[in-house]
Amino acid sequence: MLTEIVSDEQLINLYTEDGYLVAVDYPKNEVKLHTIDCMLADPISSVGVKPSKARENKTGEFWYSKNRKEANLKAEEISKKKVYTYVVCPICNR
Ligand SMILES: [Zn+2]
Numbered sequence: 001m002l003t004e005i006v007s008d009e010q011l012i013n014l015y016t017e018d019g020y021l022v023a024v025d026y027p028k029n030e031v032k033l034h035t036i037d038c039m040l041a042d043p044i045s046s047v048g049v050k051p052s053k054a055r056e057n058k059t060g061e062f063w064y065s066k067n068r069k070e071a072n073l074k075a076e077e078i079s080k081k082k083v084y085t086y087v088v089c090p091i092c093n094r
Contacts, residue, residue: 002074005062008043008052014064015042020071022063023049024078031079031086033071036064038092 005011005021014036021034021041034041042048054060061078065071079086 001065002070003064005051005064006055008050011041011043011049011051011062011064017066019064019066020068021049022065022071022075022078024061024063024082024084026059029082029084031075031082031084032089033075033087033093034089035092038089040089040091 005014011021017036019036021036021038023032023034023041024030025032032040039045040048043050043052049060049062051060051062054062063071063074065074075086078084
């Protein structure tokens, strides 16, 4: 099941789960797929995504799924619709 992530807390609570995060960056015109335990998908990390702030400033959106195929489909759908670049994160892609 695909879930929209609207706050840092929501994402922090998913850290110990398996799964994938679709991070959409409006200013960068980019959609990035992470595993949920990637440091770039961790709001506590200084380099991590910040869903609360992104929502407040309307600079991005985030989606979570336990299933890679489902996350991948969502990422592709968004990147096609918005004509954004779709990137699989090079750090956590394994
Ligand atoms: Zn990553």
